[in-house]
Amino acid sequence: MTIKSILIANRGEIAVRIIRAAKELGIRTIQVYSDADSDALAVKMADEAVNIGPPQAAKSYLNADAILTAAKATGADAIHPGYGFFSENADFADAVKNAGMTFIGPDAETIRVMGDKVAARKTAAAAGVPTVPGSPGRIDDMEEARDIAVQTGFPVMIKAAAGGGGRGIRIVANLEEFDQMAPQASAEAQAAFGDGGLYIEKVIEGARHIEVQVLGDGERAVHFFERDCSLQRRRQKVWEEAPASALKEEVRQNLCLSAVSLAEAVQYRGAGTVEYLYDEVTGEYYFIEMNTRIQVEHPVTEMITGVDLMREMISVAGGERLSVEQKDILIRGHAIEVRLNAEDAAQNFMPHPGTVSGLTIPGGPGVRFDGSIYAGYSIPPYYDSLLGKLLVWDETRGQAIDRLKRALDELQIDGVKTTKPLFQVLTTVDDVRNGAFDTSWLENWLGNNIDQIKAQEGSQS
Ligand code: ADP
Ligand code: ADP
Ligand code: MG
Numbered sequence: 001m002t003i004k005s006i007l008i009a010n011r012g013e014i015a016v017r018i019i020r021a022a023k024e025l026g027i028r029t030i031q032v033y034s035d036a037d038s039d040a041l042a043v044k045m046a047d048e049a050v051n052i053g054p055p056q057a058a059k060s061y062l063n064a065d066a067i068l069t070a071a072k073a074t075g076a077d078a079i080h081p082g083y084g085f086f087s088e089n090a091d092f093a094d095a096v097k098n099a100g101m102t103f104i105g106p107d108a109e110t111i112r113v114m115g116d117k118v119a120a121r122k123t124a125a126a127a128g129v130p131t132v133p134g135s136p137g138r139i140d141d142m143e144e145a146r147d148i149a150v151q152t153g154f155p156v157m158i159k160a161a162a163g164g165g166g167r168g169i170r171i172v173a174n175l176e177e178f179d180q181m182a183p184q185a186s187a188e189a190q191a192a193f194g195d196g197g198l199y200i201e202k203v204i205e206g207a208r209h210i211e212v213q214v215l216g217d218g219e220r221a222v223h224f225f226e227r228d229c230s231l232q233r234r235r236q237k238v239w240e241e242a243p244a245s246a247l248k249e250e251v252r253q254n255l256c257l258s259a260v261s262l263a264e265a266v267q268y269r270g271a272g273t274v275e276y277l278y279d280e281v282t283g284e285y286y287f288i289e290m291n292t293r294i295q296v297e298h299p300v301t302e303m304i305t306g307v308d309l310m311r312e313m314i315s316v317a318g319g320e321r322l323s324v325e326q327k328d329i330l331i332r333g334h335a336i337e338v339r340l341n342a343e344d345a346a347q348n349f350m351p352h353p354g355t356v357s358g359l360t361i362p363g364g365p366g367v368r369f370d371g372s373i374y375a376g377y378s379i380p381p382y383y384d385s386l387l388g389k390l391l392v393w394d395e396t397r398g399q400a401i402d403r404l405k406r407a408l409d410e411l412q413i414d415g416v417k418t419t420k421p422l423f424q425v426l427t428t429v430d431d432v433r434n435g436a437f438d439t440s441w442l443e444n445w446l447g448n449n450i451d452q453i454k455a456q457e458g459s460q461s
Contacts, residue, residue, distance in 0.1 A: 003027060003078045003102060003318040007071045008042065010082030011061060013372040013388050014294070015042035018080045021310035030074045032067055034060035036380035041372045048074055055382045061085045064092055068099050078102035078317060084165070084384070087293040088115040104317040106270045106292050113266055114290040118161045118199050124287040127265040129258045132277065132286040134201035142182065145200065149178050152202045158182055160189035161197035164291075166235035168192060171203060204286060206438045207277035209237070210244050212259035213301045215309065215324075216268035217316045222326045223256040224301045224309070228435075231426075231442045233349065238419065238442065239426065240297035241336040242304050245397055245435045246280050255285055260326075262290070271298070271313040277439075296339065296389070299370055303335035303393040334397040336404050340371070341385040344417040346454040353381040357415030362407040366393040366400075369411075379416060387418065397435065401427050421456035425449070 005028035008015045015031060019042055022029045031046035036055035043049045050070040053060040060066065062085060071079055079096050081087040081104065093108040105111070114120045118138050121131050134152050138161055139145040149156050149172070158181060160168030168189045172178045182198065190196035209232065213224040228244035229237040247255070259274035271294045276285045298309050307324060316322065343349040359375045371388025373379070379387065392407055394400040405427040408420055426432045431441065446453075 003314065005030060005074070005076050006078045006080050006104070006314070007032060007067070007074065007076035008046065008082070009061065009067050009079050010085055010087075011037055011040060011042065011372075011383060012386060013370050014082040014296075015040070016045060016372050017310060017370055018082060019045045021308065021314060022080075024308075025311060025314060027314070030070070030076050032061075032070050034382075036382050039377065041374055041377070050074060055380065057085065057383065064095055068095060071096075071101060072099065076101060078104055078314075080104040080314070081293065083291075083293050083296060088164070088291070090115060102317050104270070104314060106268060106272065110266050110268060111292050114272075114292050116161055116197075117159065117163060117289050118197065120290050121199070121287070123266060124262055124290075127258075127262045129262050129274075129287045130285065132201040132204060132288060135199045138197045138199055139182070145182065145198075146175060146178060148200055150175065152200060155203040157201045157203055158185045158198055159201060160185065160193055160195070161199060162189065162193035162195040164193075166232070169235055201288075204277045204279060206281070206440075207279050207286075208244070208246055208437075209275065209439050210247065210255065210278045210285065211273050211275040211295075212256050213295075213298065213309070214259050214263045214268065214272050214274060215312055215316070215322060216263045216270065216272070217320070217322045218267050218269035220322055221260050221263035221268050222322060222324060222329060223260050224305050224307060224329055225256060225331055226252065227297055227300050229297060230437050230439050231432075232439055233442055233446065235439075237297065237339070239336065239338050239423065240300050241334065241397070241400075242300045243331050243334065244278075245334075246278065248283070251278075251283055251285070258285075258287075262287075269316055271309055280438075296386070297337050299368060299389065299391050300335045300337045303368065303391060304331050304333060305329055306332070333393055333395045334400045335391060335393045336400050337389050337391045338404065338408075338423040339386055339419065340388045340390060340411075340413070341419045342379050342387050342416050343385050343419055345419050345422040346450065346457050347417075349419070351381070351385045352417040353379040353385075354416040355379070356413060358412060359414070360410065360412035362390070362410035364407070364410075366403055367391070367407045368393075373413070387413070387416075390423075398433070401433055417457070421453050421460070425452050425456050 052066040086092040090111040096103040231239035
């Protein structure tokens with residue numbers, strides 16, 4: 001391994017996760033932090049820590065100069081971008097390389113081709129992977145865009161080429177709405193992502209979100225099967241599991257192999273995820289995007305395959321070949337992750353920063369907690385509200401749900417409101433237990449059942 005030290009250009013639970021992997025590999029860790037994060041767990045765990053500026057991400061975690069200066073000053077060999085922030089920023093990947101360091105992720109060129117959602121759709125189509133019907137490229141001309149929307153058939157989605165994190169997506173029911181929303185969507189995408197580019201997709205109703213984990217070394221790519229991330233709120237995942245029980249074995253094979261073909265078509269190096277919508281009725285799947293980074297929910301896959309994806313992504317970035325062969329990657333049992341956010345589920349998921357006055361982390365067989373909190377930790381209000389992820393593994397899906405319920409009951413996060421009560425209730429809901437949900441199920445269910453969550457929340461304080 002040529003990488004002897006890694007600077008972590010991220011925060012929160014993913015920074016902790018990267019430090020854990022690096023320590024196991026004997027790699028020195030350097031954690032950057034903003035003024036709001038001086039007490040962060042990752043800062044305490046890393047071998048060294050460097051302040052890179054004020055709380056606002058634009059001035060710290062998105063300040064390339066400050067990060068590169070810290071990396072040079074501490075003699076870092078490599079920079080790990082985690083997810084969000086600079087993880088899918090090709091210019092940053094180039095800047096790291098030009099500074100003589102390794103960017104732990106794909107080449108800048110790969111990020112340019114797959115990180116832009118429009119370019120990725122074209123690459124997928126060219127690799128023979130089915131995409132959602134819609135505009136072939138970016139919408140440049142509004143007249144042409146209207147024609148495409150009509151041909152595609154309403155309802156359509158207007159999406160931002162540079163979108164992510166569930167943002168920049170609008171559903172449009174007819175031409176009138178289209179005329180109204182397209183300019184708004186473009187202005188918003190420009191403000192949020194610095195790129196006003198839009199494209200159109202048909203709305204695939206009743207679909208599941210199924211994604212395939214891949215890993216490549218630039219020559220060869222393998223898949224680690226799929227995850228079902230259909231339980232979403234505002235198009236953000238809240239509960240993820242693997243394998244996807246909705247998939248028939250034959251579809252699973254085709255889907256996973258299509259992700260490998262796509263990764264090999266771009267000589268993919270690093271960890272990545274190919275996301276699809278799956279229509280259970282027709283058995284069709286459609287590519288929606290590729291995330292050219294490690295994902296929040298990667299541990300679900302680690303639990304069913306026994307492979308440490310973080311360690312693998314660091315090794316391949318260091319120039320090693322993949323350590324695994326496709327035939328040796330097997331699914332064992334079932335794993336589920338729930339995202340514990342500092343949010344008040346009963347108050348429309350309003351962010352709820354504050355101080356964690358007490359903490360009990362569950363244990364026992366098949367339980368994993370990837371978090372960034374400790375008793376006495378004050379959650380800063382500046383960043384996303386993910387505090388940690390609770391994961392469980394068991395032989396069957398039903399047993400995994402029972403284990404999740406048990407582990408959630410053990411978990412105590414005092415002093416702040418979290419999404420725990422939502423998951424406690426969900427483990428008892430028939431549709432969830434039966435795996436009978438699509439990407440809009442949770443939102444519909446929440447519309448009618450918020451009282452149950454309030455009651456659950458009330459019963460523990
Ligand atoms: P995953 O696909 O790994 O589940 P998400 O899509 O939820 O990841 O995004 C992971 C993190 O990155 C979240 O904190 C999200 O807010 C952030 N994120 C994703 N894409 C963007 C983007 N384009 N701009 C800013 N933040 C983003
Ligand atoms: P992001 O980059 O924000 O992750 P995605 O394109 O991955 O955006 O879509 C996020 C979610 O929005 C999907 O998981 C799915 O629930 C929903 N979605 C996206 N595209 C479509 C579509 N064409 N039809 C129906 N739902 C969609
Ligand atoms: Mg996505």
